Amino acid sequence: MLSNKLQDALNQQINDEYYSSYLYQAMVAYLEDLNLDGCAHWMKMQAEEEHLHALKLFDYVVERGGRVELFAIAQPAKEWDSPRAAFEAALDHEKVMTENISKLADLAITERDHATNNLLQWYVSEQVEEEATVDDILKKLDMMGDTGTGLFLMDRELKNRPTPTPIDQAGA
Numbered sequence: 594m595l596s597n598k599l600q601d602a603l604n605q606q607i608n609d610e611y612y613s614s615y616l617y618q619a620m621v622a623y624l625e626d627l628n629l630d631g632c633a634h635w636m637k638m639q640a641e642e643e644h645l646h647a648l649k650l651f652d653y654v655v656e657r658g659g660r661v662e663l664f665a666i667a668q669p670a671k672e673w674d675s676p677r678a679a680f681e682a683a684l685d686h687e688k689v690m691t692e693n694i695s696k697l698a699d700l701a702i703t704e705r706d707h708a709t710n711n712l713l714q715w716y717v718s719e720q721v722e723e724e725a726t727v728d729d730i731l732k733k734l735d736m737m738g739d740t741g742t743g744l745f746l747m748d749r750e751l752k753n754r755p756t757p758t759p760i761d762q763a764g765a
C-alpha cells in the first residue's frame with residue numbers, strides 16, 4: 594500500500610502533469626495564432642506527452658491500491674513575448690518539474706517505498722530528455738536567429754515531431 598503522504602504527493606504530481614499539458618496546449622493556441630504550424634505541432638505533441646505522464650501516474654496509484662484524486666487545473670498564460678519566449682518558458686517549466694520529481698523521489702526513499710522510487714526513476718530520466726530537447730531548440734534558434742528565416746526553418750523542422758506512443762504503467 595502507498596502511504597498517505599506518498600499518495601497525496603503522487604496526486605499532486607498528477608495535477609502538475611495535467612497542468613503541464615494545459616500549459617503546452619496554451620502555447621499551441623499562441624503559436625497557431627502566429628501561423629507557426631510546425632512550432633504549434635511540436636507543442637501539441639508535447640501536450641500529449643504530458644497527458645501520458647499524468648495517465649502513467651494515475652494507473653500506478655490505482656495499481657498500488659491507492660485512490661486518485663483530481664484537483665483543479667490552474668489557468669496557464671495566454672501570451673508570450675515571442676515564440677522564443679514561449680520555448681524559454683517551456684524550459685523553465687520543465688526545470689521546475691524536474692525539481693518536483695526529485696522531491697517526490699526523495700519522499701519515496703524516506704518512506705522506504707522502493708516500487709514508487711523505481712517508477713519515479715523513469716520520470717527522472719524523462720526529465721533529462723525533456724530539458725535537453727527544449728534546450729536544443731533554443732540553441733538552434735540562437736544559431737539561426739529567432740525571427741525571419743531562422744524561425745521559418747525551425748518551424749519547418751518542428752513539424753516532423755512524431756506522435757508520442759502510449760507509455761505502459763510498468764515502464765518505457
Ligand SMILES: [Fe+2]
Pocket residue numbers: 610613642643646690
Ligand atoms: Fe511530464
Ligand SMILES: [Fe+2]
Pocket residue numbers: 613643687690723
Ligand atoms: Fe515535461
